[in-house]
Ligand SMILES: Nc1ncnc2c1ncn2[C@@H]1O[C@H](COP(=O)(O)OP(=O)(O)OP(=O)(O)O)[C@@H](O)[C@H]1O
């Protein structure tokens with residue numbers, strides 16, 4: 592394990608972030624403060640790291656340490672109050688709302704911790720939505736195949752309210768995969784699943800990575816998922832406290 596808050600390694604990582612154009616993600620001196628009553632609270636502080644294209648990275652850390660906030664910032668769902676985030680050569684902190692939305696649609700898949708399915712659309716329609724937003728009418732077969740691969744072939748026409756939490760999570764995963772994003776962010780993708788379904792989701796993630804060279808950034812508390820990621824970033828109290836490379840038990844990359 593490499594502890595990153597020594598001066599020499601911090602310098603190394605800051606240097607690496609200037610190579611943002613050749614990496615999938617380069618985060619430099621990222622900070623996030625939010626108002627809480629009369630005060631500003633610091634949620635993330637001086638975070639820097641670079642993720643090469645095609646790498647699988649797990650983000651771990653205690654509840655409240657800033658994992659979802661960091662993931663949302665990297666996916667352009669929110670704006671940081673300090674620092675830069677360069678995704679495939681574009682500093683997304685400089686994009687306006689509509690540029691950001693377009694960038695997200697063409698590069699990024701995101702699985703929310705709270706699923707965020709559209710309640711008035713069926714499972715199948717939810718999965719097809721990203722393609723429709725891109726103006727693509729094809730894809731029903733692929734959407735069905737994806738729902739089948741997450742074990743939901745018998746729930747295609749159910750609405751989110753008619754699905755269990757784990758089933759909603761699997762629909763959210765299928766939706767994130769439909770446009771074959773070059774970067775997939777997933778917030779606790781196996782968090783609400785039994786171990787067998789969790790394994791199936793890990794296999795799907797692995798497949799996306801293998802077939803499309805997708806970069807995967809996964810927030811997880813799940814040791815069986817984390818141990819298969821070749822790199823783990825650890826947050827505590829809004830700081831990046833460790834950046835470890837290790838050999839995964841199975842060949843996940
Ligand atoms: N909009 C907000 N306004 C104020 N504080 C916020 C806001 N969003 C998050 N926070 C705070 O920021 C901290 C980090 O939240 P975050 O959701 O990133 O944590 P997390 O590491 O994902 O936790 P968990 O493992 O429980 O999902 C928490 O203390 C949370 O209360």
Ligand SMILES: [Mg+2]
Pocket residue numbers: 658659660704778
């Ligand atoms: Mg979270």
